[in-house]
Amino acid sequence: MSRHFFIESTIRAFARALSRALASEQLVARRGLLQALDPRVRVIGVFSLVLASTISRRFSVIALLFVAAVLLALSSSVRLQTLIKRVWLIVLGFTGVIALPAIFITPGITVASLGGVAVTQQGLRTAALLILRVETAVTLTTTLVLCTPWTHILKSLRAVRVPTEIITMLTMTHRYIFLFIETANQMFESRQSRMIGTLSGPEQRRVASRTAGVLLSKSIDLSEEVYLAMQSRGFRGDMQLITEFRMQALDYAALAGFLALACAAAWMGR
Amino acid sequence: MSIVGDGRAGTMHIPDGYLSPSTCATCYALAAGGWYAALKRIRRVLFTRAIPLISVFAAFCFVLMMFNLPLPGGTTGHAVGVTAATIVLGPWGAILATSIAIAIQALFFGDGGITTLGANCLNMAIVGAFVAYVVYRLLSASSELNSRRRVIAAAIAGYLSINASAFMAAVEFGIQPMLFHDAGGTPLYAPYPLHIAIPAMMIGHLTLAGFAEAFISGGMVSYLQKVNPGLLQGLAGLQQGKIEFRVPANAGIKNFWLAVALLMMAAPLGILAVGTAWGEWSPVDFSSLQTRAQIAAVSRGQAPPQAVPAGLQKLSSFWTAPFPNYAPAFVKSPHLGYLLSAMFGVGLFGVLSFVASVVARRRNRGELNS
Numbered sequence: 001m002s003r004h005f006f007i008e009s010t011i012r013a014f015a016r017a018l019s020r021a022l023a024s025e026q027l028v029a030r031r032g033l034l035q036a037l038d039p040r041v042r043v044i045g046v047f048s049l050v051l052a053s054t055i056s057r058r059f060s061v062i063a064l065l066f067v068a069a070v071l072l073a074l075s076s077s078v079r080l081q082t083l084i085k086r087v088w089l090i091v092l093g094f095t096g097v098i099a100l101p102a103i104f105i106t107p108g109i110t111v112a113s114l115g116g117v118a119v120t121q122q123g124l125r126t127a128a129l130l131i132l133r134v135e136t137a138v139t140l141t142t143t144l145v146l147c148t149p150w151t152h153i154l155k156s157l158r159a160v161r162v163p164t165e166i167i168t169m170l171t172m173t174h175r176y177i178f179l180f181i182e183t184a185n186q187m188f189e190s191r192q193s194r195m196i197g198t199l200s201g202p203e204q205r206r207v208a209s210r211t212a213g214v215l216l217s218k219s220i221d222l223s224e225e226v227y228l229a230m231q232s233r234g235f236r237g238d239m240q241l242i243t244e245f246r247m248q249a250l251d252y253a254a255l256a257g258f259l260a261l262a263c264a265a266a267w268m269g270r
Numbered sequence: 271m272s273i274v275g276d277g278r279a280g281t282m283h284i285p286d287g288y289l290s291p292s293t294c295a296t297c298y299a300l301a302a303g304g305w306y307a308a309l310k311r312i313r314r315v316l317f318t319r320a321i322p323l324i325s326v327f328a329a330f331c332f333v334l335m336m337f338n339l340p341l342p343g344g345t346t347g348h349a350v351g352v353t354a355a356t357i358v359l360g361p362w363g364a365i366l367a368t369s370i371a372i373a374i375q376a377l378f379f380g381d382g383g384i385t386t387l388g389a390n391c392l393n394m395a396i397v398g399a400f401v402a403y404v405v406y407r408l409l410s411a412s413s414e415l416n417s418r419r420r421v422i423a424a425a426i427a428g429y430l431s432i433n434a435s436a437f438m439a440a441v442e443f444g445i446q447p448m449l450f451h452d453a454g455g456t457p458l459y460a461p462y463p464l465h466i467a468i469p470a471m472m473i474g475h476l477t478l479a480g481f482a483e484a485f486i487s488g489g490m491v492s493y494l495q496k497v498n499p500g501l502l503q504g505l506a507g508l509q510q511g512k513i514e515f516r517v518p519a520n521a522g523i524k525n526f527w528l529a530v531a532l533l534m535m536a537a538p539l540g541i542l543a544v545g546t547a548w549g550e551w552s553p554v555d556f557s558s559l560q561t562r563a564q565i566a567a568v569s570r571g572q573a574p575p576q577a578v579p580a581g582l583q584k585l586s587s588f589w590t591a592p593f594p595n596y597a598p599a600f601v602k603s604p605h606l607g608y609l610l611s612a613m614f615g616v617g618l619f620g621v622l623s624f625v626a627s628v629v630a631r632r633r634n635r636g637e638l639n640s
Contacts, residue, residue: 137286172325209489
């Protein structure tokens with residue numbers, strides 16, 4: 001481990017999160033199928049397809065949903081390259097590693113032998129099911145997030161009966177995450193710029209926990225200021241979400257299409 | 271396990287596809303119970319203050335989860351932050367803050383699934399918060415805020431809470447092949463049974479991820495002991511500190527006037543009272559045989575003096591009440607009289623209170639200006 005490894009890797013993680021948010025905002029502005037729909041239809045449609053991929057027990061049906069997810073992404077201006085780099089390879093890397101031993105250790109009919117270890121039909125099937133299901137679900141949710149402003153996704157959660165209070169908290173949290181990322185980033189950068197020697201393991205942990213402690217104190221102070229600001233604007237605990245969403249004929253048709261596809265997949269895959 | 275976030279391993283955000291719909295539904299139901307109870311409790315303690323505090327704290331938890339913590343052996347790990355949240359906000363606040371952070375991770379950063387959000391919140395936010403709370407309270411009981419014991423208690427609480435969460439996730443994974451497989455024996459979701467899932471999950475958490483939470487929790491408590499020990503008292507500390515918690519003015523006033531109205535309506539119940547109130551006698555009561563008997567009854571059998579006491583006789587004419595016997599002279603019905611008296615009394619107090627508040631406000635303004 002290099003001497004500033006943990007600071008640098010944390011700064012990189014912050015930068016990755018910020019660049020991902022920025023890329024998402026750029027894609028939201030493009031024209032595409034999902035972008036043309038009411039955000040509530042997007043959220044309900046994508047969630048129902050994710051649910052259908054979880055319910056379905058047949059490989060062929062999940063594969064069909066995967067194709068539908070890819071078509072949806074491509075028709076919404078999401079590049080294939082983005083899907084490969086950001087979703088498929090990463091999912092394959094993690095879920096593939098998790099699913100790989102199942103090929104060998106799942107009891108069943110032996111179909112091949114790899115280095116003297118039996119590969120079972122059931123093992124292959126379960127690994128393929130798991131990988132395909134995760135790929136499908138993550139392709140769908142990533143497409144939704146890339147094509148919908150985050151504030152619209154949060155407001156659309158009201159359509160699936162999430163309480164207003166929770167949506168308000170999610171919206172506020174989402175807003176302050178970026179402020180805290182910037183604050184923590186500045187703290188780590190300033191620390192790194194003052195370091196000329198190497199830090200031992202315990203010293204690095206002390207730096208991390210102190211930074212976390214400062215951030216915690218700042219968060220308490222900030223919450224007080226936010227509360228006073230809310231009160232000064234007349235906040236008394238009642239919340240109302242202002243939604244400017246309007247359902248058009250296309251939205252109703254798309255919603256019916258999403259739900260029909262999800263129901264058909266769930267029924268066919270039972 | 272993290273699948274598409276920032277490529278980190280060691281945390282246990284279960285993605286979509288690993289758990290069956292019925293497991294997801296059960297976990298959602300259990301988590302919903304926790305969220306409901308937490309929201310109710312936290313609202314009762316914090317009132318309108320809850321929303322900004324929980325929101326900002328959730329943002330803190332989210333950023334804390336991004337810290338790459340250096341661990342012994344040269345590797346790094348990630349904390350969940352649930353123990354720190356539990357120590358500062360208490361278990362109910364921690365449940366909400368951590369759940370919000372987990373939901374944001376799932377919705378926007380692909381860390382954890384949507385169908386498995388209930389399971390992730392149940393494991394990390396609910397079980398994690400309660401294990402952290404119980405362990406921290408047990409180990410730090412009756413210790414000083416700045417004692418070393420609190421640092422160790424926080425570290426152990428962090429370690430155990432993450433391992434309890436990991437164990438929950440391992441059990442959820444492990445029951446999948448037992449319960450959900452096709453006719454040919456193919457597991458339909460997570461493929462490993464309990465005897466593989468539990469050790470596979472726990473080894474990583476017992477040896478690495480648990481220490482990440484332990485270091486961040488212990489380290490933060492140690493830091494807060496030096497700079498902001500009030501935060502270590504939980505919500506009580508926040509209340510005693512500079513953050514004030516106010517009852518929403520509207521709700522308080524509304525409840526107050528409702529109670530006053532009910533009491534006014536109940537005022538005629540006084541008519542139903544039998545006997546006489548001890549000591550509340552007038553000169554005429556001493557000449558009435560019936561009242562004399564009542565006075566003797568409430569005075570342990572001691573008979574009142576035959577003549578009206580001279581002091582009472584003299585002072586009774588000093589002040590004549592506008593509503594003798596709780597009824598103006600022109601009102602014949604005693605029930606209506608009681609009600610009118612109650613309304614008059616409340617109105618009088620209202621006017622006096624208003625005048626007092628105006629005077630106090632002017633005085634405060636004068637002090638501020640000076």
